[in-house]
Amino acid sequence: MSGLPAAAVPDPGVAGDGDWAAQARLLLEQGDARLARRFDQNDDIDRLVALRARAVDHLIRDAWRRCVPAGAGLSLHAVGGYGRGELFPRSDIDMLVLGEPEAQQANEAAIARLFALLWDAGLPVSHAVRSAAQCTTAAADQTVMTALIESRPLIADAAASAALAEAISPARLWPPREFFIAKREELLARHQRFGDTADNLEPDLKDGPGGLRDLHTLGWMALRAFGVHDLEALVGLGHLGQDEAVALRRERRELARLRYGLHLVAHRPEERLRFDYQKTLAQRLGYADDPESLGVEKMMQRFYRSAGLVRRVSDRLLQRFEEQFDGEAVPVSLGEGFSLRRGYLAADDAGWPHRDVLQVFALFASWAAHREVRGLHSLTARALAEYLPRLPSYEDASPAARERFLGLLRGPRAVETLGRMARLGVLGQWIPAFAQVSGRMQFDLFHVYTVDQHTLMVLRNIALFAGGRADERFSIAHEVWPRLRKPELLLLAGLFHDIAKGRGGDHSELGAVDARVFCQAHLLSDSDTDLVAWLVEQHLRMSVTAQKQDISDSEVIHRFASLVGSRERLDYLYLLTCADIAGTSPKLWNAWKDRLLADLYFATRRALRDGLEHPLPREERLREARESARTLLNVQGLDDATIDRQFAGMPDESFLRFRPEQLAWQAASLTEVEIGDTLVKARRAAPDNDALEVFVYSPDRDGLFAAIVMTLDRKGYGIHRARVLDAPNAAIFDTFEVLPADTYADGDPEALAFALREVLAGDLQRLRPSRRVMPRQLRHFRFAPRIDFNDSAGGRRTRLSLVAPDRPGLLADVAQVLRSQHLRVHDARIATFGERAEDQFQITDEHDQPLPEASREALREALSACLDPQ
Structure with a gap:
């Protein structure tokens, strides 16, 4: 037995x-x-x-x-x-x-x-x-x-x-009331430790929000207050609906099965569903891969949905316990059939919502109109949950219901409303495609939220832009936002931009089709529909252009401006891109990305203003950049003769690649050295930001790039972008944008500049990359590196593109390989997306010639051994 x-x-x-x-x-x-x-x-x-x-x-x-x-x-x-x-x-x-x-x-x-x-x-x-x-x-x-x-x-x-x-x-x-209050506060504090969400990449099955501990807490409260050892006994006492009891029992068993299996595969008392165990557990539970989803993604989606349902039902039950102890207060009418009961929004009619989606949207409109609402009253929340399976999708709803939904988007606190609708399951019923991505995770380190939670994060970022106050993280968003003709169109684009993930095919194209159908059903004009669909289809284009292409290249700007076509589309796309990147991971958005996108925005806006058929000639661009930098240097007290002398020592390419403020900093720094000297300067990118900008001017010699990269790595800094230029008088003119990547990086610009100067004054060939321990999470996302070569810069250089699993010291190892092959680096674009490093280098041989096929194959073999020793 x-x-x-x-x-x-x-x-x-x-x-x-x-x-x-x-x-x-x-x-x-x-x-x-x-x-x-x-x-x-x-x-x-x-x-x-x-x-x-x-x-x-x-x-x-x-x-x-x-x-x-x-x-x-x-x-x-x-x-x-x-x-x-x-x-x-x-x-x-x-x-x-x-x-x-x-x-x-x-x-x-x-x-x-x-x-x-x-x-x-x-x-x-x-x-x-x-x-x-x-x-x-x-x-x-x-x-x-x-x-x-x-x-x-x-x-x-x-x-x-x-x-x-x-x-x-x-x-x-x-006594029961004191015990309830203590356990409720403990539950809220525990939730806060996990960011108040179960949608973490490595969720805690026991203590995380919506986990087994939440169910246990409800059980302890029920035992203390009513003497019952089973939550289902609360049905007979009128505190829990039969449907709610069934849901809690089902999800408790689901969570318990995950926990039992986790203990088996971990061989230890593990409660956190770490990457180390996710795939193994998914296989043990019978989740199989298919063309649309990995088995592990299916398992995690099932968990996230279970945890979300536990949270919804437990919120209602906690409120009923509170009412049991404190009693119902006198309702305060809000009009239109709703009132406040102890701060909770309640429908006055016991039969609400009468199977009428218009009544549901009226509830959310009343909620948005009254900031003092603490939440939804438990009886109203239960009535809403019972109606959910019969709530029509927008395709089956009446024109009046569709218009009422658009009214919520155009009304006050629209993003909060969408978040509430998502959390309570209404948004997934109204837009079935949203329900498909609810709880859907992507098994990588780049996307730290489920698709639905990421979407809500994007919408929250958009709400920040609408706040009218400048946010230092988004330097120009508050200036662009007022130009939007219809802000609700940006919300719709944010809502649909990832809605087709997991279906196979290009999610941007599939999502654009969904967005177009939705807009047409809601009777948006053709121009508004086209704008929303275009934004969804192109929502990755600005990010890719800024991070993977050289936006100082006029041809890159011309191509991107041709794609955008108008200032209006540029404004919408810029804001959607900022919100999307910042909503993907808290660590992904930084000062460099903000500046990069702002630079692309302004360059594109200028190209659109000047006319795509008349791109600004190179000489005119150089002249404008020099004059802008000269103005800044004059303010610092430098005379024109000194400025001309400094400009003569700077490469023309720098005036095309750097902003006037950077050029002025570099030119002023060069007044400290003579030809043949080495200069290293570092400064903060922004007053309240950890990002540093490092400028190196030195006589050129083999191994210089590798020495700089290795030193930055040893000091605990990650390189986000590198500009490696050849200056007059056989000098190098390099700029590195770095961020602390390890705890021992002290963020002191002067200390970093001093360390680099010491290294560059010594024997560069003796320097070797430091050996680092691979972080636990990265070990579970290995894939075969991809190494590609093609001609660039009019055939004068070779472009090396590599995509490889990221790890500490990766760039330093790559630089060591390039040095060992006697190659010179003329430019570098460094990008990391979760567990993926995607880097590009402009290289030549030691005679500044592009690499012949034999040299390319030798480099490919050396890099393969470095990137994937197995």
């Missing part, structure tokens, strides 16, 4: 404790193996955790009888999760020895022997030894109280169990 070996306890004839522990360990291993096989056969998860608890019960009782004499005046109780009668493969086993102080003291050696024996048997036990009075004192701490509240007798008579129950009774401590 149990799935355990017939001998549930060791042979009583075993003599020594060591033999008993060895036999008990063997029995546990055999039992766990049999339960694991039943798990793989999809046996009932509740039964499996109960069977494991029962097997451990037998061993503990046998050990107790072996160690503690009868009549000792002690009793043994299971507490915590073990007290619930469920035990996962690697869970801790919490116990309480209950007895008066004199009994504790008389049996101290026996108790110590008991727990040593259990540890030797392989049971991860933790225990407390207390009297009933000591339990009362200890339970003043709510965590102790929580462990004791679900106690279960293992070796105890009725009197001992009654004494423990009396010791922690509400009459002595933690």
Whole structure:
């Protein structure tokens, strides 16, 4: 019956404790193996955790009888999760020895022997030894109280169990209302530790938002307040709907199955679903890859949806508990059929919403109009949840309903409204394609949110732009936003930009089709429809152009401006791109990307203003850049003769690639050196930003680029962009944009400049890349590197493009290979997207000639060995 070996306890004839522990360990291993096989056969998860608890019960009782004499005046109780009668493969086993102080003291050696024996048997036990009075004192701490509240007798008579129950009774401590408030605050604080979202790349199944701990917390509250040991008992008390109880039971079993499987594949008490285990667990649970999704992505989507549903139902139940303790307040009418009840928005009509989507949209409109609303009243939230399966999609809804939805987008706090609709399941019903990406993750390090959460993050960023206040992270967004003709079109583009992910094919093209159908159904004009569809289709183009192409090249700007075609489209696309990048990962947006996109925006705007058929000639661009830099230098007190002398030592290409402010900084710095000297300067990119800009001017020599890169790496800095130019008088004119990548990077520009000067003054050939430990997460995203060559700069150079798994010191290793092949680097574009490094280099041989085929193949072989030693 149990799935355990017939001998549930060791042979009583075993003599020594060591033999008993060895036999008990063997029995546990055999039992766990049999339960694991039943798990793989999809046996009932509740039964499996109960069977494991029962097997451990037998061993503990046998050990107790072996160690503690009868009549000792002690009793043994299971507490915590073990007290619930469920035990996962690697869970801790919490116990309480209950007895008066004199009994504790008389049996101290026996108790110590008991727990040593259990540890030797392989049971991860933790225990407390207390009297009933000591339990009362200890339970003043709510965590102790929580462990004791679900106690279960293992070796105890009725009197001992009654004494423990009396010791922690509400009459002595933690009356129901106080206990509820404490546990609710604990739950909210725990959620905040995880960013108040379950949609993390490596979620915690137990403690994370929507995890098993949330369900346990509800159970503890129900037990304290109503004396029920099962949430489903709340149905009869009117606090939980039958549908809600079914949902909680289903999702609890889903989460429990994930946790049981995680313990099996991790072989340790692991609660966090790390990358180390995700693929293995997905395979064990039967999730298979297909052309549209990886098995691991399907598993994670199922988890995210479970956690989201647990959170929605638990929010409602917490509110009902609050009402139970504090009572209903007098409603405050808000008009149009809604009122505030203790700060929660409630429908006045008991029959709301009468199967009418217009009533649902009226609810969200009222919510948006009143900032004082704390949330949705539990009864109204439940009525909404019950109506959800019958809520029509926009294609099946009336024209009036579609117009009302557009009214929400055009109304106050539109982004908050969309977020609420998404969280409550309404948005997924109205736009079925959004439901398909709900909880959908992408198995990489670039996208740190699920698709639906990423979409909401993008919309929140758009709301920041609309705030009218400058945000230092987005230097010009607040200037561009007022130019938008219809801001709701940008919201629609943000809503649809990733909506087709996971269907196969190009998600931008598929999403554009969805967006067009939606806009037409909502009777948007042809021009508005075209704009939204174009934004969705092209939403990656500006990011790719800025990060992977040389935007100082007039041809690149001309091509991009030709694609955009108008200032209006440029404004919308710029804001969507900023919101999209910043909404992909908190670490992805930085000062360099902000400046890069702003530079591309202004260059494109100028190209559109001047006319695409008349691009600005190179000489005129050079003249304008010099005059802009000259103006800044004049303000600093430099005369024209000095400025001309500094400009003569700078490459023409620098005036095409750098902004006037950078040119002025470089020119002013050059006044400190003579021809043939080495200059290293570093400065902060912005006053309140960790990004640094490093400028190196030095006589050219082989290995210089590699030495700079290796030094930056050794000092803990990651290179985001490198401009490597040849200056007059056989000098190099290099600029590096760097960010601290390790904790030991102190962010001090002067210290970094000093370290670089010391290195460049020595023997460059002796410098070697530092060896670094691969971060745990990166180890799970390995792929074959791709190395490509083609001609560039009119055939005068060779462009090396490489895509490889990122790792610490990667660029330093690549630079070492280039040095060992006696190659020169003339430009470098460095980009990292999660676990992918995508870098480009303009290179020549030591005679400044492009690489012949033989040299290319030799470099390919050397790079392959460096990038993928296996």
